[in-house]
Amino acid sequence: MLLTKGLTDHLASIESPDATLPGRGxxxxxxxxxxxxxxxxxxxxNVCSVEQFEDFVIGFNQASPLFSIVDVGIGKEAADAKVKECLRVFTRFPQTSxxxxxxxxxxxxxxxxxxxHNEGFSDKIILLRGYKQLAYEIxxxxxxxxxxxxxxxxKKLYTNSSKKGSSPNQRTQSPNEKAQSISQSMPPPDIEKYRSKSSTPSMMDSGSPTRSLKHVDFDQVLSKRASCSLSLSELSP
Incomplete structure (x- = not known):
């Protein structure tokens, strides 16, 4: 295992007795x-699938009797509380190198x-870096x-809160795409209502000229209709 080899190699480099005596450490x-x-x-x-993660947890726990992945459940400080207490207890053990x-x-x-550090245990603690830079206070x-x-x-991973914002693979829309999506989301106008409003003259518009009503000669209209019907009757057999 990469972790085991890295730690034992480091102990050997600092001439720790635990690295030279396998039965002791x-x-x-x-x-x-x-x-x-x-x-x-x-x-x-997209780091792994559910099945791959479960296989890793099982493999890690079975790699050694002293290797464990502990599920602390939900909670902002649940894991931190466990880690801090583990640090306090195991660092103070005289058996801990x-x-x-x-x-x-x-x-x-x-x-x-x-x-x-103030209690004199700083010589026991070795920081295992995950990123290139350590935290400023540490x-x-x-x-x-x-x-x-x-x-x-x-690199750091996107957490669950990132779902509320943009996802890692989300593409930013161009202004034309945004305008198109807005126009598509708007409901279609009421065409009949629009036609009725546009065909009705506005009597309150003082800027438009006043339109006079045209006088219709109903006698002339009736005579034209009569002549048309007469012509049609003459053409019929």
Whole structure:
């Protein structure tokens, strides 16, 4: 496993007795997470499928009796509370030689690390970098740190809150596309109502000239209709 090899190689480089005596030192590894939230984020960013994630969790837990992925459930500080308490307890154990801490990107752990530093346990703590840069406040503690190439992703992932905004693959619409979508979303006008309004003269429009009503000679109209009917009757057999 990449993580196990990276940690043992580092212990060997600092001439730790735990690295040279395999029967003496053991690696205890625990990951605390909100499993449902993590799965949703990974699938949303197309990192893996649901089946691949479940296979990874099972494989990780079965890789060693001391390897565990713990689902802490939903809650903003649920995982943080577990990690902080784990740091306090295991760092103080006299049997613990080194603690590799993988949360060096988050300033929220500064107070816990500061307390351990003030108690004289800073020589036990080694920061396991996930990003190139450490969190600003944690960097000020001047703790030793290592980076295992290929262990962590280099870029941050979109979280669930990003769904309210734009997705990673969403394309910005051009002004013409926006205008077209707006026009398509507008309801069609009432054509008959529009025609009736447009054909009705406006009597309140003072800017338009007054139109006089044309006198109609009904006798002339009737005589024309009579002549037409007469002509038609003459043509009939």
């Amino acid at each position: 053991q690696l205890w590894l625990t990951i605390y997470c909100n499993k449902a939230g993590l799965l949703e984020t990974l699938t949303y960013n 080194k603690v590799f801490f993988g949360g060096s990107h988050d300033n929220g752990y500064t107070s816990t690390l500061t307390h351990l 960097k000020g503690l001047d703790l030793p740190n290592i980076e295992i190439e290929g262990l962590f992703m280099k």
